[in-house]
Amino acid sequence: MEATKPSSRANSTPAPEAVRPPLPLLPQLLTPPDLKEGFLMGEDATDPEQNLPPLPFMSTPRNQWPSHPTAAFFRPALYTYYTAMLAFSRRLLRIFALALDLPEDHFDAITQHPMTNVRAVHYPPQLSDADVGIGAHTDFCWFTLVAQSPTLHPALEVLNANGIWVPVSHEADSFVVNIADFLKLVTGGEWMSTVHRVRNRGGEERYSMPFFFSPDEDARVGVLEGFRREGERYEEFGVGEYFQRRLVVDRRTHLEEGEGGEGRKGGGY
Numbered sequence: 001m002e003a004t005k006p007s008s009r010a011n012s013t014p015a016p017e018a019v020r021p022p023l024p025l026l027p028q029l030l031t032p033p034d035l036k037e038g039f040l041m042g043e044d045a046t047d048p049e050q051n052l053p054p055l056p057f058m059s060t061p062r063n064q065w066p067s068h069p070t071a072a073f074f075r076p077a078l079y080t081y082y083t084a085m086l087a088f089s090r091r092l093l094r095i096f097a098l099a100l101d102l103p104e105d106h107f108d109a110i111t112q113h114p115m116t117n118v119r120a121v122h123y124p125p126q127l128s129d130a131d132v133g134i135g136a137h138t139d140f141c142w143f144t145l146v147a148q149s150p151t152l153h154p155a156l157e158v159l160n161a162n163g164i165w166v167p168v169s170h171e172a173d174s175f176v177v178n179i180a181d182f183l184k185l186v187t188g189g190e191w192m193s194t195v196h197r198v199r200n201r202g203g204e205e206r207y208s209m210p211f212f213f214s215p216d217e218d219a220r221v222g223v224l225e226g227f228r229r230e231g232e233r234y235e236e237f238g239v240g241e242y243f244q245r246r247l248v249v250d251r252r253t254h255l256e257e258g259e260g261g262e263g264r265k266g267g268g269y
């Protein structure tokens with residue numbers, strides 16, 4: 001369960017400002033099914049650290065920084081991380097463009113003021129196998145870079161093509177790179193979003209800091225020319241709109257949809 005899900009907006013077209021609501025703290029979420037707690041921050045044109053031009057859909061503050069004096073270190077520390085991860089992600093997106101036989105700057109035009117999130121998450125040890133840190137899902141961004149704390153028992157698991165859950169051990173000085181829905185969408189399903197989950201069953205505290213990197217909220221995306229199948233009709237759709245739909249649809253429901261179907265006319269989401 002994520003505190004950011006705006007459940008009351010499920011049936012209404014969101015006002016532009018409402019697509020990405022203010023980012024709340026994620027306190028006291030130690031209730032099943034998701035056994036985790038954390039702080040969420042993201043792109044916010046009202047935070048001077050981000051140096052963003054005025055953007056009409058981002059005119060009210062989103063990030064909610066703790067104000068207690070003991071937390072004074074937190075905002076600069078997260079911004080140091082955020083700034084480095086944003087630059088790194090932009091470079092990685094260019095590498096992915098080259099890997100897709102596209103000019104390296106192909107995605108730059110729709111990733112000018114990208115939707116971004118850093119989550120600083122704590123997973124307490126699970127007391128029961130019935131609990132989960134975070135249930136099976138794919139991420140709805142271009143890709144996610146996950147820094148995870150070392151635990152003897154790997155807690156992050158990814159689902160391979162044979163339906164086997166593969167544990168992802170901590171490796172020093174490395175990130176886990178999860179390909180996510182927008183890369184799946186533009187490649188017509190050729191690149192799959194990584195299905196993953198967290199089960200912290202080793203008795204240790206676990207911390208992770210995923211960085212989620214998406215296209216611009218006001219961009220439109222569709223299946224790339226080179227990945228279209230003959231005879232299929234394709235449509236573009238708004239990134240913010242897709243994001244909103246994913247926020248209000250349970251992630252597990254999404255996993256039941258036809259793989260690679262999004263972006264194809266009639267595929268739906």
Ligand SMILES: O=C(O)CCC(=O)C(=O)O
Nearest residue numbers: 139146148156198208210
């Ligand atoms: O904590 C992790 O390793 C992954 C977290 C995750 O998948 C998510 O927040 O979407």
Ligand SMILES: [Fe+2]
Nearest residue numbers: 137138139196
């Ligand atoms: Fe995830």
